Structure formats: structure tokens, C-alpha cells
Amino acid sequence: MRIIIGSKNPAKITAVQNSFSKMDCEFMSLDIPSGVKEQPFSDEETIQGAINRAKGALAQGNGEIGIGLEGGVQETSHGLLLCNWGALAANGMEPLIAGGARFLLPEEVAARLRAGEELGPVMDDYAKKKNVRKQEGAVGIFTNGLVNRVDMFTHLTTLLVGQFSYYSNIKSNF
Template structure:
């Protein structure tokens, strides 16, 4: 089976590989645009980015499964939350979506994101580390390393893969 990942981000690629236990798999990562703003600013926009990546990855990679993972932010009365969404596209089923961890960003980070900066570069400045988005992510910084971006997206991928397996099994039993 060929699984097409709609991203070249190493954290996302590792998370996808972590979620599949089958032996005979081929993973291909493609740089697929999300079709949304570089910094998604709501759950809806972040979901759309994930679905767009999954659907386009499936088409362009000519695989059996396309995966889209997208990070974003969601403004609430309590502050700006980090959010992450994933989508799994496969032939003959509607894209499956799932959301993952959320937490409130420190106000000094949120202010910069609200002003139009992307979270990734803001986190590089904040943490004084390069490429935070490709490694520990904001979640790794703000959980003191207890959870990193790979862990966060692996959890999300496990939800997606589990839903996919359930749907496949349900279709086979019809």
C-alpha cells in the first residue's frame, strides 16, 4: 500500500509512519499546499488545510491513502489556543478528520501571531532555537519536552488510522 503524506515536514512524516503498523507500506512525502493561509486562524481553516493536503496528496501521489496534517490557532475568550487537525483521504470514502491537543499560548506569543506573524518563526524567536516547527514544536517548548510535535501528530494519526480501519471493516461487513 502506498501512503502519500502531504508535507515534507519531518515531524509530520515521522508521525504518519508511527501510526501504521503494516509491513508492506511505501511512504511518499510531497510538498502539497494547504490552500489556506500560512497561519490558519480557526479550527475550520485548519481543518480545510488538512483536508486539502490529504485529498491533493492522494491525487498527486496516486496512492491508496493521502494524509494531511495542519497546525493552527483558535482564538477563545480565555486566550489563543494552539490547534492541530488531520485528514485521511482514501478512494471511495469521504475524508476522515480528527483533532488533537490544545493549549493556550502565552500572551506574548499570541500577540505576535495576532499581528500577522506565523507561529513557527515566532517560536524560533521565543525559544531561541531554529526550526521549532520541524522538531519539538510549540507543544514541546510549552510542555517542557514531555510531549513534542511528533507525539502530538502521532496521537492524531492514531485517531485517523483507527477510524479508517473501522470504516473499512464496516464496509467489508455490509
């Protein structure tokens, strides 16, 4: 099975590979635009970005499955939460979606996002590191390394693989 990943981000690629590890798959990653703002600011926008990436990957990659993963934030009465969503697109079915971990961002970070900045550069500045989004991610910083971005997206992608397995009756050893 050929899986097309709608991102060149190493954390997202590794997550997809982890989730399909018990299946015989070939992977290809493409830089697919999300079609939403650089910093999605709601569940709806983050979901749409994931769907756009999944559909775009499937359309451009000549595979059986397209995967889109998108990180965003969601404003709540408790403050700004980090959120992440994924979508799986396959021919002949509506895209499947799944959401992952959420946690409250520190107000210092949230204020900068509300002012229009994007989480990736804010986290680089906050953590005094480079390319946090391609490594441990905000989740890795704020969980003191107990959960990293690969873990977070692997959980999410595994939810998608499980749904796909159920709905398409693929027999696997999950």
C-alpha cells in the first residue's frame, strides 16, 4: 500500500510510519499546503487544514491513502489550548478525522499567538532552540520531554489507521 504524507515535517513523517508499521507500506511525503492560516486558530480550521493536506496528498501522490496532520490552537474559557487533528483520505470514501492531545499553553505564549504570531517561531524563541516544530514540538517542551511531537502525532495517526481498518475491513495485526 502506498501512503502519501501531506508534509515534509520529519515528526509527522515518522508518526505516520509508526502508525502503519504493522502493514506492508511504501511512504512518500509531499509538501501539501493546508489551505488555512499559518496558525490555525480553531478546531474547525485545524481540521480543515488536515483534510486539505490529506486530499491534496492523495490527489498528487498517486497512492491509496493520503494523510494530513495539522497542529493548531483553540480558545476556551480556560485559556488557549494546543490542539492537533489528522485526516485520512482514500478513494471512494469521505475523509476520516481524529483529534489528539490538548493542553493549556502558558499565557506568555498564548498572548503572542493571539497577537498574530505562529506557534513554531514563538516556541523557538520561548525555548531558545531552533526548529522545535520539527523536533519535540511545543508538547515536548511543556511536558518536559515526557511526550514529544512524534508521540502526539503517532497517537493521532493510529486513530486514523484504526478507523480506516475498521471501515475498509482490512485485516491487520493491530
